[in-house]
Amino acid sequence: MMMGAALSRWTMAYFAVALACLLGAQAMMVMGLGYPATAVEDPQTLILVHTVTIGWLSLLMCGALFQFVPVLVAQPLIGAGMVLPALVSLLAGLVSLLAGFLQLSGDLETGLPFLPVAGILLPLGFGLAVVVLGRTLLRGRPLPLPARFVAAGLVCLVATAAIGVLFALLLSGLDVLGAEVDWVGEVLPLHVTAGFGGWLTMTAIGVSYRLLPMFMLSPDKERITGKAVLWSSCSALALVLVVVPLERALGGPGIAWHAACLAMLVAVVFYGVDLVFFYRHRKRRNIELNSRSAIGAFAALYLSVALLVGLVATGTLGQNSAALIYLVAFGWLSGLGLSQLYKIVPFLTWLECYGPVMGRKPTPRVQDLVVEKRDMPWFALYFAGVLAGTIALLAGMPDLFRLAALATLCATVALVVEMVLVRRLFNVSVASRLPEGTSRPRLFLSSAR
Amino acid sequence: MADNEEAEPLAADIIEALRVVIDPELGENVVDLGLIYDVSIAQGGVAQIEMTTTTKGCPATAYLKEAVESAAWSVAGVHFAEVKLTYEPAWMPEMMNDSARQRLGLA
Numbered sequence: 315m316m317m318g319a320a321l322s323r324w325t326m327a328y329f330a331v332a333l334a335c336l337l338g339a340q341a342m343m344v345m346g347l348g349y350p351a352t353a354v355e356d357p358q359t360l361i362l363v364h365t366v367t368i369g370w371l372s373l374l375m376c377g378a379l380f381q382f383v384p385v386l387v388a389q390p391l392i393g394a395g396m397v398l399p400a401l402v403s404l405l406a407g408l409v410s411l412l413a414g415f416l417q418l419s420g421d422l423e424t425g426l427p428f429l430p431v432a433g434i435l436l437p438l439g440f441g442l443a444v445v446v447l448g449r450t451l452l453r454g455r456p457l458p459l460p461a462r463f464v465a466a467g468l469v470c471l472v473a474t475a476a477i478g479v480l481f482a483l484l485l486s487g488l489d490v491l492g493a494e495v496d497w498v499g500e501v502l503p504l505h506v507t508a509g510f511g512g513w514l515t516m517t518a519i520g521v522s523y524r525l526l527p528m529f530m531l532s533p534d535k536e537r538i539t540g541k542a543v544l545w546s547s548c549s550a551l552a553l554v555l556v557v558v559p560l561e562r563a564l565g566g567p568g569i570a571w572h573a574a575c576l577a578m579l580v581a582v583v584f585y586g587v588d589l590v591f592f593y594r595h596r597k598r599r600n601i602e603l604n605s606r607s608a609i610g611a612f613a614a615l616y617l618s619v620a621l622l623v624g625l626v627a628t629g630t631l632g633q634n635s636a637a638l639i640y641l642v643a644f645g646w647l648s649g650l651g652l653s654q655l656y657k658i659v660p661f662l663t664w665l666e667c668y669g670p671v672m673g674r675k676p677t678p679r680v681q682d683l684v685v686e687k688r689d690m691p692w693f694a695l696y697f698a699g700v701l702a703g704t705i706a707l708l709a710g711m712p713d714l715f716r717l718a719a720l721a722t723l724c725a726t727v728a729l730v731v732e733m734v735l736v737r738r739l740f741n742v743s744v745a746s747r748l749p750e751g752t753s754r755p756r757l758f759l760s761s762a763r
Numbered sequence: 764m765a766d767n768e769e770a771e772p773l774a775a776d777i778i779e780a781l782r783v784v785i786d787p788e789l790g791e792n793v794v795d796l797g798l799i800y801d802v803s804i805a806q807g808g809v810a811q812i813e814m815t816t817t818t819k820g821c822p823a824t825a826y827l828k829e830a831v832e833s834a835a836w837s838v839a840g841v842h843f844a845e846v847k848l849t850y851e852p853a854w855m856p857e858m859m860n861d862s863a864r865q866r867l868g869l870a
Contacts, residue, residue, distance in 0.1 A: 321822060381822065388820030528788070528818055531856045531869070597856040600868035664787050665823055672784055673830025674837070679790035 321381070321666055321760045324397045326737075328377025329655060330758045331405060333730050335369025336648065340726060343703075343719035349636055350712045355498065357419035361412050366643055368408050368436065371514050372471075374651050376400070376443045378658065379464065379517065383447050386461040386524055387454025393446040400442035407435030411482070418485060433482035440475045444468050459536045459544065463520025466548050470512020473555060477505040500562070504555055510639065511578075512551050514647050519543065519585060522608075525654060526589070529605050530596035537591070542584040550577035575626070582619050603686040603693070604657035610697035611653060614645025621704075637707035644722065645700045652696065652729055659733045660684050666755050667739065667748075675749035682746075683736045689729065696725035770804035773840050777802050777810055780838045784830045786816075787823050791866060793831065797858030800849065802835075808842035810835045815854045824848070 339362055342348055348362035384391050391397075414429030416422035451457060451465050483490055484497060495501060527534035553574035561570045589612055618641045625631040625638065660683040668677040699721030706714035737757050739747050748754060781799055782792040793799055793814065801813040814831055816824050828846050835844035856869060863869075 385818065385820045385822060531867075597869050598867055661787060662822075665826060669787075669823065669826035669830075672826055673781075673832070673834035676783060677785060679785060680787045681790050 321662060322377075322384075322391065322397070323394070323760050324401055325377040325381045326659075326662065326760050327758045328373050328380070328401060329659065331401070332370050332373040332377065333655075333726075333733070335365050335373065335408075336726060337723070337730065339365040339370060340719055340723040344716055344723055346712070346716055350707060350710075350715055354636060357415040357421075360415045360418075364408065364411055364415075366648075367509060367514075368404070368411070371643065371647055371651065372440075373401075373404060374655070375514060375517055376404070378521065378654070379443075379447055381658070381662070382521060382524070383450050383461070383464060386458060386464065386520075387451060389450055389454045391446060392449040392453060396442045396446050400439045400446070403435050403439030403442065405439075407432050407439055410435055414482070414485070427486065429482045429486045430488075433479045433486070437475045437479055440471055444472060459540050460520040460524040462544055463516050463523065466544070466551070467513050467515075467517035467520065470508045470516060470551060470555075474505060474509040474513050477501060477508065481505065500559065504559065506639070507551070507554050510642055510647070512555070515642075516547065516551075518647060518650055519547070521654075522650070523588070526592040526605070526608075529598075529657065530592060530601050531598045532592040532596045537588065539584045539587050539591075543581050543588065546577045546584070547581035550574045550581060553577065579619075579623075582616070586616065602657065602681070603684075603690055604653050606690075607653040607656065607693035607697075608650055610693060611646050611649030614641055614649055614697070614700065617701075617704075618642045618646055634708060637704050640707055641700065641704045644703070645697065649697060649700065652726070653693070655733065656684070656689070656693075656729065660736045662760065663736055663739075663755050666760050667752050671749055671751045675751065676746065677749065678742045678746050682742050683739065684732065685741055689732055692725045692728040692732075696722050696729075699725060773804050773808075773810075773838070774802045776838045777812070777835050777841065780834045781812075781831055784827065784834050786827065788817060788821070789863075789867060791859075791863045793827065795860050795863035796854075797860065797863075798827075798854060799831070808840055810838075810841045810844040812844065812846045813849055814846060815849055817854050819850050819853070 342362050342365070348356065348359040352358045380391060380394075380397050410428045411432035413422055413426075414432055417424070417428055422428075447464070448468055451461055451468075454461060457465060480490060480501070481497070523540060524534075526532065553570050557570040558574060560566075561568065593609075618638060621634075621638050621641060622631070625634050631638070660680050664678075664680045664683060671677065699718045702721065703715050703718035706712070706718055734757065735741060737755055739754060778794055778799065781794050784793045785791065786793055786796055786798065789796060796817070798816065799812065799814050801811075803811045805811055812831055812835055814828070816827055821827075828848055832844045832846045835841055835846070859867070859869065
């Protein structure tokens with residue numbers, strides 16, 4: 315019986331589009347488009363934010379999950395035929411959404427209803443992804459711990475997309491909930507929490523629980539601390555997304571919000587305990603660059619939590635939320651994403667090219683596809699740029715922010731070039747590059763078996 | 764079971780041949796990693812190999828199984844190779860031999 319699956323055919327295409335969106339978003343920040351040059355609710359900022367959250371982070375996560383959910387539950391992907399339609403819907407939906415924002419700012423003058431179209435295509439694309447991943451997870455029950463985090467993340471993705479549709483309808487002039495709803499003050503935080511805290515962070519944590527022990531050969535037995543992270547983070551999300559709005563609507567005493575903060579802190583503390591455990595108890599002393607650079611992402615996660623606590627304590631969360639979101643999106647989520655892409659792209663490329671001749675011909679190692687020494691400074695530059703950018707946002711220094719964004723852009727360009735070189739087998743010696751029976755992988759499309 | 768005098772050198776040849784199969788994640792061959800649990804020779808030069816992978820559900824599983832099959836089949840005297848995947852017991856880093864441990868810098 316074949317356990318799990320071989321290669322996810324479209325994952326590399328998801329990654330390619332995602333990286334293009336990341337580069338585009340960073341270029342926008344360098345050029346001074348969107349916040350902090352314009353207001354948070356300005357259409358330019360909305361373009362920037364959704365290029366990052368949908369174009370980069372969500373496509374990256376979907377592409378990765380199509381490959382890794384089968385690994386997590388040792389089941390083949392169910393409905394793999396829907397993976398490409400999901401990508402097309404998401405991409406078309408994102409383009410419509412950005413075009414809709416351009417209409418709002420007056421930069422695009424056509425009568426086409428871009429925002430309502432985005433309100434159909436994006437939920438359709440995410441819906442297809444959720445159906446494929448959800449059915450695969452259902453088949454893999456009882457779910458191991460990392461898969462439960464992914465399941466929770468998918469529930470939050472549905473919530474995020476549903477709120478997003480309400481916003482798309484509102485911005486199209488269709489106020490479905492009535493005028494008494496405080497969209498920016500009440501509904502927007504739910505959209506942001508469900509997206510960053512739920513969909514992206516829960517899935518990232520879930521994947522980390524599997525990848526870290528796998529890459530570093532750490533003990534991977536499910537520990538009570540991991541379960542504590544799952545249950546406390548799920549409680550925090552349920553409180554923020556369901557109980558807090560209900561309590562506000564019914565005029566309660568505001569206990570739910572405090573309980574949610576406490577649950578989140580418990581989750582963060584126990585996740586930290588597990589991260590330290592994985593790194594400390596690793597069997598593999600000389601870990602690879604992806605596991606080393608991931609430490610930058612984890613540091614960004616903990617800095618974000620410290621910043622959140624500090625901003626709440628000083629009552630300045632409202633005016634500094636952009637700095638916090640920047641650190642979460644670019645330090646924690648993008649940092650972890652780039653780190654793991656640095657491993658996943660060579661791994662998938664190796665399997666695609668050398669897997670079919672393995673055992674018949676001598677093959678290079680996955681490590682031979684990259685030159686870690688050359689790439690380490692780029693990760694350092696990336697995280698330094700994110701830190702400087704966060705400080706610039708907190709200090710209200712837009713020019714410094716653009717400079718810091720330029721540093722992250724340069725680092726990302728370098729890492730993307732490295733990934734293209736990996737796909738081209740550039741770092742493998744010519745003599746062992748293409749043994750008989752192999753062919754050079756295409757840049758975006760895996761030749762699935 | 765084939766005659767022991769013939770089977771033992773053949774099994775040793777097969778194990779040697781399996782060193783060409785590299786686990787893509789760790790970059791070491793499947794023999795040194797301890798992924799080959801058993802190699803036995805049945806009547807008629809049938810090689811029976813029991814193996815595992817470092818991670819259950821790994822996307823490389825099918826490739827690894829096929830690679831072990833081809834590598835075993837390439838050994839002179841092997842007429843057929845049967846590869847069985849097992850996760851009992853699950854692989855542990857302690858199953859590596861010294862040379863793999865050294866190359867991976869194992870604690």
